[in-house]
Amino acid sequence: MFRVHGHALAVRYFERSLREGRLHHAYLLAGPAHVGKMTLALQLAAAAECEGVDPPCGTCKPCRRVASGQHADVRVIAVDPTGGEDGKGPRTQIGIDAVHDAIGAAHLRPYEGKRHVFIVQDADRMSADAANALLKLLEEPPPDVLFLLLSTDAPNVLPTVRSRCALVDLKPLPVAEVARVLREEHHVDAEHAESLARLSRGCIGWAIEASQGSALLAAMQQRLEKIADIVEGDLETRFAYADELARRFQRDRAAGRDELYLWLRWLRDIMLTQQDRGDGIAHLTWRDTLARQAAAFTPAQVVRWLHGVLEVLEDVDRNVNTRLALEVMLLEAPAVAPAASA
């Protein structure tokens, strides 16, 4: 039995494949960060090695070894942030060496289990050489090998690699489901659970981690605080922010885009508050700030602003100067009247 939250469709699909002995040799599990890709992959790996009934049974020795990361035939290939011993420093990609090791291992018989399982984390971050080497293995897989590629950005996985995998799209969980899990399994009080569930956007891993007092929640609060400030801020603070965000884009595009999505959700919350639909907002703990900002703008202004953010999102994909695009967006954004902000 699979022990994952949500993803009923994917679980049913895998259960049927397992029952009929028709597991493919390669899957691409795609979905946003913290949605449960690795959890599902590990469950699937356990199922592939399981010796009990209704795999993964969770109690047999192979299941337990997979769960504790000790199984010799279940390998996780990931970007090595610490860098190798060769002193080349932290890596930003999965290199060819890691794939070569996998190729070597894949052609040996499994060490202790029934088959080799290779879990490739961030499959979109393989170097071109690594992806092409993996492609060869995917095209002519040795027997008894299962590849599980995970990606938050499936369109950026090498298309030839992508086309050799069965695609399994993992959607965010319903907010109510996340809240229920937090309440019932992680003993979070109802109010906090609801707030975290909404902040998590259905990515249950994030919600669970945040509920355990990790830095995730604090970082999110800080980002929201900044956005709230900018909404009420003057042009000078807005331009400083545009500069900062443009730099972030340079370092890490995904993080930059993520910030813009946060903007969209914030503006949506303002709109909901304006329409007296405050119970649907994502940022429950910010209710007062949202109410103040909802009063300071007209609905039309907020809609225009929202379109501005969407335009930036489009522009950055077309290689428009990010800083310029952000500055234009913030320049066109309405300012809070001095009286209102005082």
Added chain:
Amino acid sequence: MRLNCLQENLSHGLGVVQRAVATRTTLPITQHVLLTTDEGRLKLSATNLEIAISTWIGAEIQEEGAVTVPARLLTEFVNSLSRQALEVQALKHGKGITVKGDRVEANINGADANEFPPIPNVNSGIACQVAAKALRDGIRQVVFAAAIEDSRPVLTGVNLQFDGDQLTLAAADGFRLAVHTTTLARAVSEKLSVIVPARTMSEVERLIEGDDPIDVVVTPQRSQVLFRMKNVEMVSQLIQGTFPNYRQLVPQEHATRVVVGLGELQRAARTAAIFAKDGSGIIRLQMQPAGKGGGKLTISSRAEEVGEHVSELEAGVEGQDARIAFNSKYLTEVLNVIGEKQVSVELTTSSSPGVLRPVGNDRYVHVVMPMFVQW
């Protein structure tokens, strides 16, 4: 776990298993060595998930148990000590050891023995026995011909074919093929063909000590092979796939056959290699059968802008004039292992493979692809 043993025994044992300790790995526990008490001795095991080596050393066991510690750390520490008696004791929580010697003491943190990958247990299967020297010679004569990193993984292994009391070892990398046949000390019960990683075979050769015959066991599922030597057991995963049918690659006929002293040919090849180094590694061989004088073999190499070299060897040449070019690395490598006083080189044309055999020994044959050159 508590036991006493000698530093030199422990150091030797760690040296034996060390080659199976993983270097680059996704499973950190494979960088550990497993210490287990086993019937009055201390068993040391390591595995990199391809090769697992276990060895037993004499020890005075006071308390049974098992523990794993980082192999490199323990080896470095033990090797730094002088010869002395050591007391090894597991830490109270079982995740590490204390090693006590003469006025020296160390605590080494490790992990629970249960976390260590299971060392494959090969008890039953298709078994045979081979003499130490026979196996060592066989491995030495073929293992270098295996591919290093190939798009065809089967070629990175050595093919072992057991048939009755005959064992045939073969390795090939697409440019050369080495085949060695030897007699088993105890025959197999059924025909069997497996592919063992070349690295494993090199390690077996390194670990063979003395003249005790070696047990070879292949698991019934054909997934692992065990080599049991004196005090050392090595289990290796087998490579999946089918080894190419190489028998058809050994030319059955030849137009020219040269017999030449191994030492002389080796020296000439070495000399030629010096010039060949800068000239794409090409060594040219020209054979002339006995006419007015005796038959001769001319070896030459040249490199543009560096220079050139010619050596002439007296040789018994049968058949017609012939010439062929070989890669100097391939030629010197096979000459290094051929191991008889004389070697024969058989050729058909300058574009078909050459065959090298030791004269007076039909247990070895080596096929090398020629290089295409302008004469």
